[in-house]
Amino acid sequence: MTRPALIPPLALAAAALATAAHAEIPPFTAQCPTGITVTWDPAGNVRVNGSPASVRMYNQQYFEATAGGITFPISTDQDGSGLLVGFNPPGSAGGYCTILSQGSDQPDTTAxxxxxxxxxxxxxxxxxxxxxxxxxxxxxxxxxxxxxxxxxxxxxxxxxxxxxxxxxxxxxxxxxxxxxxxSGPVRAPRATPVGQDNAANHTVQQVRFPRGSTGTEFTDSLDPQVSHRYVLGARNGQFLYFRLAANGPGMTYVIYNPDGSVLLDEMSSDREYRGQLWQSGDHIVEVHNTANGRQSFNVIFGIN
Structure with missing residues (x-):
C-alpha cells in the first residue's frame, strides 16, 4: 500500500508526543483484513485484537501501531477528518482497514x-x-x-x-x-486469546505468564476433530516445558518453530516435552482432539 506523505520524524520521545498526536486523531474502531480489529480509545490505548500495540509517533496527524509483526499506519487530515488506518503485513503489499466507528460514534462506557x-x-x-x-x-x-x-x-x-x-x-x-x-485483583489462566484463524477447524490463543512467573496452566476443552493453537513467545537457547493432561483418549499435540518448521512431531498426551529452543519468536503448540467426542484437558507451559 502507499502510505500518506510523512513529515520527517521528530526527535522527541514517543511519550512526549502521545498527547499531541492523539489530540488530532479521533478514537476509532477499524476492521482490517484477516479479521483483525484495531481500536484507539480516548485514554490513548491502541489495541490490536484487544491486546496493547507498540506505537511510534511521527507528528500530530500520523503514527504507526505495530503488533504481531504487522504495521498499522494511522493518519488524519489536519482538522481530524479523513481518518485512514492502513494494514502492512510483512511480505505483502497491504491495504486499508474499514472504519467501523470513530469519534462520538465510539461506544461510551458508564463506569x-x-x-x-x-x-x-x-x-x-x-x-x-x-x-x-x-x-x-x-x-x-x-x-x-x-x-x-x-x-x-x-x-x-x-x-x-x-x-x-x-x-x-x-x-x-x-x-x-x-x-x-x-473480588479482585484480576487473575486469569493468563492465556490471553487473540482471535480465530480463517481455518474453521482450529482457534488461536496467545499464552502470557503472570508477572514474575516462568509458567502457567489452565483447563480447556475441544470438540471432536478440532485443534487449538497456543502461541508462546520464547528466545533461542531457552528451555520449553509442555504437558498435556487429557481426560480421555485421542488427544495429541505438535510443536512448531517460529519459521513454521516442526520442532516436535505429533505426540500423545502421555508424553511431556522438555527441550532447548533454537529459534526466537512465536512458537506454536497445537493440541488436537482426534477422538469422536468432546474432550476436556489441562495444559501446562514453562519457559526457563
Missing part, C-alpha cells in the same frame, strides 16, 4: 460506580469478548470460565447489558449474563 469492580467469567466455558457492545462486532478474544476481570463500565444496547472488561492484557466487551460479581 462501574453502580456495579462491582471485578467480574468472574461464568455460564460459558469460553466467553466471547467483542470489539464493541454488539453480537455483530468482531470477536477479539475468548476467556476461559473462572477468569477474573476488571469492570471498566457497563451499558445497555441491543436489549441486553454489555460490560467493558479487561484481564490485564486485553480488553473488550462481553454480555453481562456471562459475568458474576467477584
Amino acid at each position: 462501574g460506580a453502580d456495579g462491582p469492580d471485578h467480574f468472574q467469567v461464568s455460564g460459558a466455558s469460553r466467553l466471547n469478548v467483542r470489539s464493541a457492545p454488539s453480537t455483530s462486532a468482531a470477536i477479539v478474544g475468548k476467556l476461559p470460565a473462572g477468569t477474573v476481570v476488571e469492570n471498566l463500565g457497563c451499558r445497555q444496547t441491543e436489549g441486553r447489558d454489555w460490560c467493558h472488561i479487561s484481564d490485564g492484557d486485553a480488553s473488550g466487551w462481553a454480555a453481562s449474563e456471562f459475568l458474576s460479581e467477584a
Whole structure:
C-alpha cells in the first residue's frame, strides 16, 4: 500500500508526543483484513485484537501501531477528518482497514460506580469478548470460565447489558449474563486469546505468564476433530516445558518453530516435552482432539 506523505520524524520521545498526536486523531474502531480489529480509545490505548500495540509517533496527524509483526499506519487530515488506518503485513503489499466507528460514534462506557469492580467469567466455558457492545462486532478474544476481570463500565444496547472488561492484557466487551460479581485483583489462566484463524477447524490463543512467573496452566476443552493453537513467545537457547493432561483418549499435540518448521512431531498426551529452543519468536503448540467426542484437558507451559 502507499502510505500518506510523512513529515520527517521528530526527535522527541514517543511519550512526549502521545498527547499531541492523539489530540488530532479521533478514537476509532477499524476492521482490517484477516479479521483483525484495531481500536484507539480516548485514554490513548491502541489495541490490536484487544491486546496493547507498540506505537511510534511521527507528528500530530500520523503514527504507526505495530503488533504481531504487522504495521498499522494511522493518519488524519489536519482538522481530524479523513481518518485512514492502513494494514502492512510483512511480505505483502497491504491495504486499508474499514472504519467501523470513530469519534462520538465510539461506544461510551458508564463506569462501574453502580456495579462491582471485578467480574468472574461464568455460564460459558469460553466467553466471547467483542470489539464493541454488539453480537455483530468482531470477536477479539475468548476467556476461559473462572477468569477474573476488571469492570471498566457497563451499558445497555441491543436489549441486553454489555460490560467493558479487561484481564490485564486485553480488553473488550462481553454480555453481562456471562459475568458474576467477584473480588479482585484480576487473575486469569493468563492465556490471553487473540482471535480465530480463517481455518474453521482450529482457534488461536496467545499464552502470557503472570508477572514474575516462568509458567502457567489452565483447563480447556475441544470438540471432536478440532485443534487449538497456543502461541508462546520464547528466545533461542531457552528451555520449553509442555504437558498435556487429557481426560480421555485421542488427544495429541505438535510443536512448531517460529519459521513454521516442526520442532516436535505429533505426540500423545502421555508424553511431556522438555527441550532447548533454537529459534526466537512465536512458537506454536497445537493440541488436537482426534477422538469422536468432546474432550476436556489441562495444559501446562514453562519457559526457563
